[in-house]
Amino acid sequence: MSKQISKRAEAVLPNLTHLSTKLYPKNYSQFFQSAKGCIVTDVDGKSYIDYMCSFGPIILGHRHEKVERAADLQRVKFGDCLPGPSERMVELAEILVGLHSEWASWAMFQKNGSDATTLCVRLARLHTQKRVVLRAPNSYHGASHIWMGGRGVLPEEQAHQLYYNFNDLKSVRVAASKAGNDLACIVVSAFRWDFFHDLELPTHEFISGLRNICDETGAVLILDDVRSCMRLSVHGSWHVLAPGVHPDLVAYCKGIANGYPLSAVLGRNYLRGASQKVPSTGSFWCNAVPMAAAIATIEAIISEDAISRMEKSGIKLREGLQLQAVKCSLLITCSGPVQMPLLTFEADRREKPEGAGPKLEDWPRISLWCSVCAKNGVWFHPFHNNFLSAAHTPDIIDQTLMVTEKAFLAVKEVFGSDTYAAL
């Protein structure tokens, strides 16, 4: 079945986006049939415990009952793509602003995470009438909008972007001073999530420092919480990563509606004028079903204590992996928030200069490890952070750890253990 579909796809679908298994090692499935909770099933009927959650959107588990019920009700009784917004848009904006009442006063909705980050930059430039955007060099803020760069983008189109290093306040000050009186905004991701790099949480000092620089210069502080949306806190990632510090704009997407297409920008009152003037629209941006789904998702995250359950399972997984690695005398790093974890092998890193990749063959241990997991029905990503959902129960973690044990043993058998001399 899968071979047949892949062959047909090869003819008419040259680019399977970020869901292409060309980006994975061996043993991963390309085409999927169905999903429920944290179990996903490919077109051949092979099932996986899914640690990617469709790259983030699935935060409560696939086909979460309350979310599906709310979406169905909106669709069947009311409607989705109406001639104007529905009351759901108002309710959702009220809920989101309410969860961020310490600083935010309004909301706007879009479809893609990159629509949201782009809108933030545009609002900042429109409000400040300044041009320079400060960002970290390899930080992913989306792929489809041109200012983000990449193939097919002209250097001119990335004008007035200056770079700082994540968690390095001095580098921000240098870049800000280079921008002089032309600094429009600082864009920062919730944590450092560059590919092929251990995940790095921001220090409170770093975030406070960004806040101070923005307060001093009048630049707009933009938190890209697209990927981490609702997974660390329903009040935004800084609620736990930098308590008491708030951005001027936040971009949300991914888990906001448990898989229904939606993104959002929340902003401070002083940016309300710009938000009314900026051209910001798309054919499906007011569709009501994703908003009904988002309302139900946020309610369920809160009422079902989803975040602390993800954290508990995430800690159990991390501790299990660390123990297994120790038993195999393999040095690993588990980085990131436990509900968005990444595993790397220190020997992979040691044998490669910093910044290597994105070529999987340069990271042979994690490739083999992931490949063995996939073969045995556990789906991990080799170089992008993974995602837990609220459907990842302790039992599921136990089942997972039975598979990861085999994967560590395979790595040990092929590459040998780490010795103290290697340190």
Next chain:
Amino acid sequence: MSKQISKRAEAVLPNLTHLSTKLYPKNYSQFFQSAKGCIVTDVDGKSYIDYMCSFGPIILGHRHEKVERAADLQRVKFGDCLPGPSERMVELAEILVGLHSEWASWAMFQKNGSDATTLCVRLARLHTQKRVVLRAPNSYHGASHIWMGGRGVLPEEQAHQLYYNFNDLKSVRVAASKAGNDLACIVVSAFRWDFFHDLELPTHEFISGLRNICDETGAVLILDDVRSCMRLSVHGSWHVLAPGVHPDLVAYCKGIANGYPLSAVLGRNYLRGASQKVPSTGSFWCNAVPMAAAIATIEAIISEDAISRMEKSGIKLREGLQLQAVKCSLLITCSGPVQMPLLTFEADRREKPEGAGPKLEDWPRISLWCSVCAKNGVWFHPFHNNFLSAAHTPDIIDQTLMVTEKAFLAVKEVFGSDTYAAL
């Protein structure tokens, strides 16, 4: 109800996108409750015959049974936001390529129309390794991506864009020659759909001329069929507007899935390499439900003869409006394809210099006319093309014409008739 919701919205929703009724004259509803067929109902229970079809997406009528059934089946039995694409993506690509088999060989999918037009430009620049984009100055190709311009965009970010006038081949040749050896692509909308301007169909000579210029220079010919998607022909708008001429890339959206969020790019085989290299992705771009809906939508457009039914109703509406205007001695222009019509009053235009607007108060007759229609339960747009769906039956047109008659009489009463002297 609506006043209450509007008040709440004012606090938290500063920008209601293109669905804001601030862009309309009096008597339009802002928040909607439900929709079925071509009838939409606001939160106060007031119903309209809807001639905007949610700005295009609703092509078969709201909640079309076959489309909803296909979407439900995919959602409930299989899944939507899966860890990889579903077989639906392959099927839809095969159907679309099959409908454009004279020239297209592959498909890519996105969420917004502007994602699709942006991807086309990027593919053209990547493939040709040239920079200049030729476009018509006021042609809408989307609002959310930065190269399209607008508030909050830097002039630098719109680098290497040159302009031609629609249907003016000489102006294209001048712009192309100005681009010299650096011409990447020509972007052209299916017809001229500038706001506050009568709609203008392309001449066959114009489209053939664009094709020749691209063939001579190696530039990529991009058809923006986002708005007109599937409404003129399931083979693309040029199938009827310029038979025998084909683009190199086409951007689709709007009606492709009867309201489910989806856009698409189809391309020639020579651009397959670029399509594999371009970064092009978003969190929900492979969601399976909109693809199942698109398959059902396209099948229903064909099997229910939707386009010729829209045309018949469109002709009936246009003839009815023209007759009513004549009876009132009002000079009007009905422009555009009959299934995407626009009505303007010649006296509005006569009293304003060309290119006036976008201020409704400068167009008092059409504002009053639309306002009377809205009050009496018929929703027309004053300066954007309207849309018929396959649910607009001849009976619905009759009901509509009973209302438009009142609207013409109101215009005559307030502004007087046109006289021959005015010509």
